[in-house]
Amino acid sequence: MHDDVYRYNEERWQALVAADALFTRPMLDLDKEKARAYLGLEKLGISDNLAGRKVLCLAGGGGQQSVAFALLGADVTVFDISSGQLERDRSAAEHYGVGIRTVQGDMRDLSALDDSSFDLVWHPYSLTFVPDCRVVFREVARVVREGGHYYLMCANPFFSGLTHDSWNGDGYTLKQPYTDEAATSYPDQEWVYDRKPDGHLVREPREYRQTLSRIVNGLVGEGFMLTFLLEVQGGRDAEPGSWEHFMMVAPPWLELACQYRPGSLEGRGD
Ligand SMILES: C[S@@+](CC[C@H](N)C(=O)[O-])C[C@H]1O[C@@H](n2cnc3c(N)ncnc32)[C@H](O)[C@@H]1O
Numbered sequence: 001m002h003d004d005v006y007r008y009n010e011e012r013w014q015a016l017v018a019a020d021a022l023f024t025r026p027m028l029d030l031d032k033e034k035a036r037a038y039l040g041l042e043k044l045g046i047s048d049n050l051a052g053r054k055v056l057c058l059a060g061g062g063g064q065q066s067v068a069f070a071l072l073g074a075d076v077t078v079f080d081i082s083s084g085q086l087e088r089d090r091s092a093a094e095h096y097g098v099g100i101r102t103v104q105g106d107m108r109d110l111s112a113l114d115d116s117s118f119d120l121v122w123h124p125y126s127l128t129f130v131p132d133c134r135v136v137f138r139e140v141a142r143v144v145r146e147g148g149h150y151y152l153m154c155a156n157p158f159f160s161g162l163t164h165d166s167w168n169g170d171g172y173t174l175k176q177p178y179t180d181e182a183a184t185s186y187p188d189q190e191w192v193y194d195r196k197p198d199g200h201l202v203r204e205p206r207e208y209r210q211t212l213s214r215i216v217n218g219l220v221g222e223g224f225m226l227t228f229l230l231e232v233q234g235g236r237d238a239e240p241g242s243w244e245h246f247m248m249v250a251p252p253w254l255e256l257a258c259q260y261r262p263g264s265l266e267g268r269g270d
Pocket residue numbers: 006009010013023058059060061062063064065079080081082085105106107108124125126129130
């Protein structure tokens with residue numbers, strides 16, 4: 001039996017695929033060099049020598065990162081809630097003549113995947129689609145091998161639910177309480193998909209704030225050692241009230257990389 005969170009996410013992402021939204025469009029012009037630059041592993045301190053490495057693209061369907069990893073020789077599994085997104089991975093893989101495995105499911109339950117079976121778990125923006133990130137971290141800790149890596153890109157919790165639309169002539173108004181699992185929503189940006197009058201009905205995102213302490217303590221508690229953190233920011237001199245200006249003032253995303261080192265933090269309270 002699927003819960004409301006599952007149903008909402010599945011339905012919304014199937015609608016986004018039907019609307020050919022950003023993040024559902026496969027990358028079809030990659031070569032090895034572009035794939036390397038696109039993934040940016042060097043910046044994260046993760047080796048891009050991927051031949052034979054087992055990579056899990058978690059909630060990462062759409063035919064972008066999966067094929068980039070496969071072009072670099074990785075053995076790729078894509079796990080995603082949306083069959084439409086996974087179909088895009090399969091057609092992108094066919095385009096390049098590479099093999100990938102696709103598995104449909106909810107990131108809160110990775111029981112379809114074996115213990116300690118991945119060298120790298122690559123998790124693009126999606127963590128805030130579920131209420132409690134700790135459930136996901138527990139599953140990731142189970143499927144990644146000891147010494148393996150976990151890359152996570154997620155909403156910057158301080159600005160969850162806030163966009164450039166909240167410009168008040170002077171700044172961006174923060175109104176929502178800073179609490180874990182607080183549900184939030186906001187209209188999709190106009191560049192996410194084309195709104196034709198007879199277009200597809202896509203419901204707004206429904207997200208849940210994960211505070212920084214829950215993210216960091218959740219990772220540490222599962223045995224992940226933080227190795228990299230970036231607050232993704234915009235450029236300079238942008239027009240106040242624009243998305244670029246908003247990004248400059250309130251970095252909307254975080255990128256984290258961790259290594260799975262269970263046991264290495266034991267005794268830290270002694
Ligand atoms: C913003 S997209 C990220 C993927 C994309 N490859 C990219 O370039 O960033 C978010 C993905 O999360 C998936 N998703 C949403 N809720 C999920 C859940 N509970 N479990 C697994 N996947 C989920 C969606 O189907 C979608 O493919």
